[in-house]
Amino acid sequence: MNQTGHAAENRYSVDIDAPSSVDDLLEKHMDIMRWLNSPRMNTAEWHRLLQAAPRNIEDLLATEGYFSPTIEQSLETSTEGNTTRNRAKFTVQTGDPVTVQEIDIRFTGDITNQASGEKPEPAQLIENWSLKQDMRFSQDRWSSAKRGLLSGLVLQRYPNAKITNSKAEIDAASNKVKLMVEIDSGAPFRFGGLEVNGLQRYPRSLVENINPIKPGETYSQARLLFFQSELQASGYFNNVEVTSHTDNTDPEAAPIVVNVTEMQSVQVGIGVGASTNTGARTTLTYQDLNLFNRGWRFTNTLKIEQKAQSLNSLIRLPTDKNGYRDSFNADLNRLDIEGQTTSTLGTGVKRSWGPRSFEQTIGAAYLLEHVAIDGSESQNNYAATISYGITLRRIDNELNPTRGYLFNALFTSAPLDVMANGKFLQSYAKTQAYYPLTRKTQFITRLEGGIVSGADNAPATYLFRAGGDQSVRGYAYQSLGVADGDAVIGGRYLVTGSIEVIQWLTESWGAAAFVDFGNAANNTRDLKPVYGYGLGARFKSPAGPIGVDIARGQETGEYRLHFNLGVTF
CATH class of the missing domain: 3.10.20.310 (membrane protein fhac)
Incomplete structure (x- = not known):
């Protein structure tokens, strides 16, 4: 390596001949190298740095475990016209490491x-x-x-x-x-009471009920960080800091200190976008995070897309002292896909509990549905249902996972004939696994399946179709199902899956190759999978992975563009 500097008519350069393991260390940190381009460099300073250089090299090598180096130093001086060139060379042998x-x-x-x-x-x-x-x-x-x-x-x-x-x-x-x-070690500590700072709009109980730490629990930094992440995920705060006072305090009751910056309670948003499933999209959102001054979260969303329109209202209650998260919803939806137009009015209640690693839900809902199929008579359906679901998350990163798996299962039943067109049970499960083949190569696989047992006239909302971004790429959204004239309607059986390999070219960008398969049908004999395969690009964004794919449907011979954002679990 060679560095050159100059001052007035004197020019200075340094060559260092050293093993590659320490070459960069010496180049960056030797005093003489840092001074080469300084305007204060002069002959006196040059000779001072030359005299100090061997000791400087020894000190730097010692930080890497080399305490018996051999250092040879030589100096050349030459004059060309009015310019004097001063060149120093250091030959370094590190010796054996300690x-x-x-x-x-x-x-x-x-x-x-x-x-x-x-x-x-x-x-x-x-x-x-x-x-x-x-x-x-x-x-x-x-x-x-x-x-x-x-x-x-x-x-x-x-x-x-x-x-x-x-x-x-x-x-x-x-x-x-x-x-x-x-x-x-000092004294062992246990957690004490809770101190909350920064609350103005929301009740203190909102923080208390999320707090997983009990007084007397052994001090753990991991528990504080978990508490902080749960508060941040609650949606009420812009910023959260959870610490514990351990100086000049009782080791048996170290206070937990929570500092929060609240979000504005009323928020209005408008957005535009597009989906390769349902087309161009406009979204209007109204949100009140403190409904009735009780910390209830009220969200109203109007979404208008080319193939789907919806008006959704949701009230989510804060986590209670037992860890339950309750919500109420009312939805009005219209979906026009593959010759079938489905309009629904629904309402329901749901209770969730448990950490994100093992979350459970129970719910009850009532659905009114109107279905119009091209070339057939329209049909009205209704159903009162109860449901139970579980979600397991065992991944190394919530937003951009590289290792682990996700699993979701949901069972929805209409148990009473008097409150539905007929009794039925919908069973659905999906799993997605991530595995790093190498540091830069990632393997992702997905499998989902569903069965509707019971009444043949279960509402179309509870039947299955396949195809689209998160299903079988290479086919139009929900275009795979049961043929009914010129339309495609839902079936009682569903199986889809995917195998994907991503080669990361940089820390953020990668290329993907994939094969998808699956179908929906009314019986297992007709449940013959179709295949889609293609290539895509991946980007690790702060909101999760962004994917753009070109896929070919083997059954149709058509190529389709697909867009994905985030991990859908």
Whole structure:
């Protein structure tokens, strides 16, 4: 490597001949390299830096575990006209790196009297020590190992833990180092009461009921972060910070401190867009986050699309003290797809509970439906239903998952003839799995299925069709189902799936190849899958993955554009 600088009629340059493992370190951090282009560089400063350079190199190499380097220095001076050129060269041999010979980790404080089986366990902390015996020593690794050891205490039970003594004894002759760390755990802490700051519009109970931490619970940073994420996800706050006071406080009752910045309670929005499923879209939204001054969330949404129109009203109550999340809805919808026009009026109630990793719901709903099929008589249906659903989320990242799986199952029943056209049970399940084949190659698979058992005249809303962005790409939205003249209507059976491989070309952009399959039918004999396959582009956005695909339907021979945003679970 070579760097050149100049001042007045003197020009200065430095060559460093060193192994590639330390070349960048020396180029960036040697004092003489940083001064080359300084206007203050002169002959006196040049010679001062040259004299200090060998020691400077030794200090930098020591941070990477090299304590016996060989350094050769040479200097050339030449004159061309009015310009004097000064060139220095450093040839560096690092020698053998220092490796860890012994590790001595000592604990003091209350952790030495901790009951057996309580976490964090000193033996486990020592086991997790990252700078193992015979590993190459470096200052970064040494510092990282100490931070990791301290974090093991600070994040759980002992928030005031501190390193009281540490040293690395280096034997340059044998290239070995002995490490010693002494850490004082301090007192174990438990959580106490709740302090809430920043509430003006919403009731304090809104925060209290979301709080998963009970007084007397062992201190855990992970629990504070979980509480913070739940508050942020509630939709009431622009900003949330959850901490605990552990200085000059009772270790048996460390207060939990919540600082929030509230969102405006009334919000009005308008949006335009397009879907490759239902066409151009205009959306109007009115939202009141504090209905009746009780923290009830009232959302009214008018959506007008080319193939679908809807007016939806939803009231969501804050999480109660038992962790239940209740909601009420009323919907008016019209969908004109594949020769079938379905108009519905519905209302319902739902209760959800559990964390996002294992969420459960029960609900009750009433539906009035009018169905018009091209070339057939229109039909009116109605049904009072009850439902139960579960959703499992086991993924490494909610927005852009790379590993894990998602699973959703929903069972909806019309149990009484007197309150429906006929009794029926709709069973539906969907799963999606993510697996990294390599650091840059990702495998995604999806499978969904559904069955409607019972009455042959179940409302069309509860029957199944396939095709479109989130179903079988290469086919029009809900174009796969039961043929009825020139129309396609829903069937009692559904199976769809997908296999996809994404090759990430950069941290944010990738290319995808996929094969989709599936169909809907009224009996298993007719449930013959059709296939779609294609290529696409992927982008990791802050709102989740964005996908644009070109897919060919093998059955039709047609190519279709598909657009996807986010993870639909």
